[in-house]
Amino acid sequence: MTLAPDLLILGAGPAGSRAALRAQACGLAVVLVDENADAGGQVWRARPPGFELRGPGMNPDAAAGDALRAELRAQGVVCRFDHKVWNVGTDLRTDLVGPQGLVSLAPRALLVATGTTERVVPFPGWTLPGVIGLAGATILLKSQGMVPGERTVVAGNGPLLLAVAAAILDAGGQVQAVIDLASRWDWLRTAPALVGRPDLVRQGLRWQSQLRRARVPVHRRHAIRRIDARADALEVHIGAVDALGRAQGEATRMLSTSAVAIGNGLSPSTDVTRLLRAEHDYRPELGGWIARTDADGRSSLPGLYVAGDGAGIAGAAAAGWHGELAALACVHDLGALDAPAYWAARGQLQAQWRKAARFGRAMAGLMALKPGAVESIDAQTVVCRCEDVCRADIDAAVREGACTMNQVKAWTRCGMGPCQGRTCGDVAAQLVAAQVGRREDVGYFRGRAPLRPVSLSAMAGDYTYADIPIPKAAPL
Missing domain, CATH: 1.10.10.1100 (BFD-like [2Fe-2S]-binding domain)
Incomplete structure (x- = not known):
């Protein structure tokens, strides 16, 4: 089955969902696709049926996600959840596989809002059971209220460190230690970006207060050197690092724990734009390789737009505004919005985006890949x-x-x-x-289909061996 909407949006996080709402309000026929069961993305992940979570650490995100999902339903946005995108052609034809099998869509325009991928700088023991990413830990905590383990060491760099540690405490878990690649000065340098975001200042102060009350040790300018598996625990060896993340001397401490949650920042997801051979730029301060776009998300390929953290990490709040900017550009380019109305709305959205992105870009700097950590x-x-x-x-x-x-x-x-x-x-x-x-x-790995693993049974559908046409034998 092939459908032909005006705009197909890949990713139903803050950027994709806000883009869908804006484009539909302007009169476009929109289809929103996500491989998760509902909208919200990783930041505003929906809870599975039957889960009712409580806890001050997760309520703000849960409330924002619930409001977004309610708005999508109220506006009647066509959503295809539980669908994986496995291929996109140069004509923007997009192939999905979902619960009912294969679906193809041939949109007039494609907006990619696929967010980010978590980065972990490897060390001996990082693949052991019980070691998960910070993003994986947030999924457990936000969607089901589960802690990674009875005792958890939280390590890496960036704001997710504090968020995950505080959420574990909210959920009744124990945080043995926080291992932070950054120094206290690295954090203080982001203070100017907090101007205009008192809500985030209060949230950060609450997280730090929680850690102090729980007597959680914070080891700054340290990293995990290795993890050893024992019969009943993980032995985490940590040591000091320099400003570039390079190991300094031998490991100085050993912590015995049940689980480790670690993350070294985020990388923009560029699977689709690399597959389509769009032009990309390397911007380490924005997360790494990103598709080259103008200020409104237009890529180097006609009809292809990129929005949110996939176009450069700036945080969830900025992603929503950027999604609306890209949607507005698409609406204008497709002729559904005249120039005066477009420029008036664009100016308002740009102001909102800049305000939110200032903080997000500062946090992206804290999450940037440290070359010394890779060197080690x-x-x-x-x-x-x-x-x-x-x-x-x-x-x-x-x-x-x-x-x-x-x-x-x-x-x-x-x-x-x-x-x-x-x-x-x-x-x-x-x-x-x-x-x-x-x-x-x-450079970077060339994008190839399938973008996600797809089973042969899903590709074949109801087609069986008996359906194969067998030509008649040629006459002798």
């Missing part, structure tokens, strides 16, 4: 967990002549697994660039 990865540490490729394999490929990410992929299979390089790509590229030159020269 041990030779035998697994970088690509899908294909079991360690740092030594990548280094050897570079020494033998591989100088771009696609060459490294062909020589080592790094990035060929189910995640298609979303987990390992950023770190692997930094390892290659350390020997070859700039990240811009190293």
Whole structure:
């Protein structure tokens, strides 16, 4: 079945949902697609049926997500949840697989609002059971009120550190320690960006107060060196790092814990734009590689728009405004809004976006990949967990002549697994660039279909062996 809406939006987080509401209000026929069961994305993740969560740490996000989902229903936006996008063609034809099988849509315009992917800088033991990402921990906490373990060490860099630690305490869990790559001064330098966001100042102060009351030790300018599995616990070894995240000396402390939640920031999701060969720029302060767009989300390809953190990390609040900006540009480009009305609405949205993005961009700086942390990865540490490729394999490929990410992929299979390089790509590229030159020269993994693993049964549908046409035998 092929449908032809005016605008197809991929991703129902803050950016995609606000874009859908704005575009539909302007008269476009909109279809909103997400692989989750409801709108909200990772920030405003919907709770499964039957879950009623309580706790001061999660209520603001839950309330905002519920309000967004209610607005989508009230406005009658056509939504296809539980649908995975597995291919997008150069004519913007988009192929999905969902509960009822395959669906194809041929929109006049495509808006990509697929958010970000969590980054973890590998270390020995990062693939052990009980070690999860900070984003994974937020999913457990927000959607089902589950803590990662009886005792949890929270580690990495960026604002999710405090958010996850406070949420674990709210849910009745125990936080053994917070291991922060950043120094106190790194955090203080973001203070000017808090002007105009007293709500976030209060939230941050509440999180810090919770940690102090619970007597949670915070180890600043430290990182996890390795994790060892024991019969009944995980042994977490930590040590000091310098401003670039480079290990300084030997590990100095060992913590025995049930679980570890770790994250080293976020990378913009560029699967679709790389697949379509749109132009990209490397912007480390915005999360890494991003599709090249104008201020309103127009990409280098006609009819293709990018909105939200996928166009450069700026936070959930800014993502919503950016989604509306991109939707407005699409409405204007498709001829559904005249120039005076477009420019008047655009000016208001731009002002709102700039105000929200100021804080988000400061937080993105705290989450930026630290080259020293990558430099400190041990030779035998697994970088690509899908294909079991360690740092030594990548280094050897570079020494033998591989100088771009696609060459490294062909020589080592790094990035060929189910995640298609979303987990390992950023770190692997930094390892290659350390020997070859700039990240811009190293490039990124080429996007390929299927964008997500798709089963053969889903692709075949009701088609069986008996349906294969068998030609008649040729006459002798």
